[in-house]
Amino acid sequence: NPDISPSGTLAPADPTMFQKRYLKKMRDLGEGHFGKVTLYMYDPSNDGTGELVAVKALKQENSDVPDVWKKEIEILKSLYHSNIVRYKGCCTEPGGLEVQLIMEYLPLGSLREFLPKNKIGVPQCLMFAQQICQGMDYLHSQRYVHRDLAARNVLVENKGLVKIGDFGLTKYIPEGEIYYRVRETGDSPVYWYAIECLKEMKFSFASDVWSFGVTLYEIFTHCDSRQSPPTKFFEMMGLTEGSMTLVKIIELLERNRRLPCPRDCPHEARLLMEQCWNKNAENRPSFRTLVDKFDALRR
Numbered sequence: 001n002p003d004i005s006p007s008g009t010l011a012p013a014d015p016t017m018f019q020k021r022y023l024k025k026m027r028d029l030g031e032g033h034f035g036k037v038t039l040y041m042y043d044p045s046n047d048g049t050g051e052l053v054a055v056k057a058l059k060q061e062n063s064d065v066p067d068v069w070k071k072e073i074e075i076l077k078s079l080y081h082s083n084i085v086r087y088k089g090c091c092t093e094p095g096g097l098e099v100q101l102i103m104e105y106l107p108l109g110s111l112r113e114f115l116p117k118n119k120i121g122v123p124q125c126l127m128f129a130q131q132i133c134q135g136m137d138y139l140h141s142q143r144y145v146h147r148d149l150a151a152r153n154v155l156v157e158n159k160g161l162v163k164i165g166d167f168g169l170t171k172y173i174p175e176g177e178i179y180y181r182v183r184e185t186g187d188s189p190v191y192w193y194a195i196e197c198l199k200e201m202k203f204s205f206a207s208d209v210w211s212f213g214v215t216l217y218e219i220f221t222h223c224d225s226r227q228s229p230p231t232k233f234f235e236m237m238g239l240t241e242g243s244m245t246l247v248k249i250i251e252l253l254e255r256n257r258r259l260p261c262p263r264d265c266p267h268e269a270r271l272l273m274e275q276c277w278n279k280n281a282e283n284r285p286s287f288r289t290l291v292d293k294f295d296a297l298r299r
């Protein structure tokens with residue numbers, strides 16, 4: 001339904017502009033530090049035949065950081081890859097502060113929901129792993145560091161296709177730079193963090209590769225909560241509380257302790273996992289290399 005522009009000519013409606021009044025809330029999909037993701041039906045004809053979309057909105061009190069927020073919208077808008085969730089548009093309230101990011105909806109949810117219910121075999125684990133590497137290789141080629149790669153942020157389109165689904169902590173690494181330093185830790189996903197992130201809050205393409213190693217571990221454990229990274233790290237370090245946890249994890253990693261090898265994980269895949277967890281960031285493979293290594297494994 002093209003909008004009538006002031007001059008009265010028929011301006012083609014911009015398909016990336018969603019009007020808040022036609023968004024009908026269905027249910028919450030997730031909660032994050034700065035906001036939440038909700039399932040809506042976009043139903044301009046108001047007859048229940050609209051399309052389902054996933055909408056990410058900042059919590060009001062955080063909406064005074066529009067530049068950070070707009071950054072995430074700009075990032076997702078600029079990414080085009082079969083293994084990255086599709087940007088559909090954004091929704092602004094007339095004169096409102098809040099801007100909402102509108103993405104395609106993948107009803108099967110993330111690997112965290114999918115894997116425990118669908119016992120996939122080794123070939124499919126390797127296929128999913130390779131697709132994540134393809135998406136991440138593309139993200140890195142655009143000079144973005146994800147900083148939150150984990151099974152909970154990988155969406156399942158169908159049994160043959162997964163996509164990286166959330167870019168809440170993604171940062172741009174300027175040409176010539178290697179690291180992105182952050183100040184806040186917040187409720188950071190420390191069990192997915194490389195050792196240099198824990199010690200110096202230094203994030204890089206290589207720290208994303210470390211997080212991929214943890215994601216590969218999650219895939220081969222079928223996201224079984226009894227084997228989750230937090231659970232296994234707590235077992236290894238014994239119960240600690242508060243800031244001691246960070247100190248204890250660093251100690252374990254310095255002593256070359258790592259997550260255990262999942263029962264169904266083939267030896268070659270375990271070797272890749274361990275390469276991703278190399279203490280020395282320079283010695284970790286790139287996602288480009290990992291895509292090729294998974295090709296060899298899948299033969």
Ligand SMILES: C=Cc1cc(F)c(CN2CC[C@](CC#N)(n3cc(C(N)=O)c(NC(=O)OC)n3)[C@H](F)C2)cc1O
Nearest residue numbers: 029030031032035036037054105106109153165166168
């Ligand atoms: C404001 C910051 C913020 C808020 C958050 F809630 C989260 C956490 N959130 C991320 C998006 C999420 C998981 C992924 N990827 N997801 C997306 C879809 C989709 N596009 O279909 C989907 N589908 C689904 O669950 O279908 C049954 N889940 C899930 F909402 C968790 C992270 C954040 O940075």
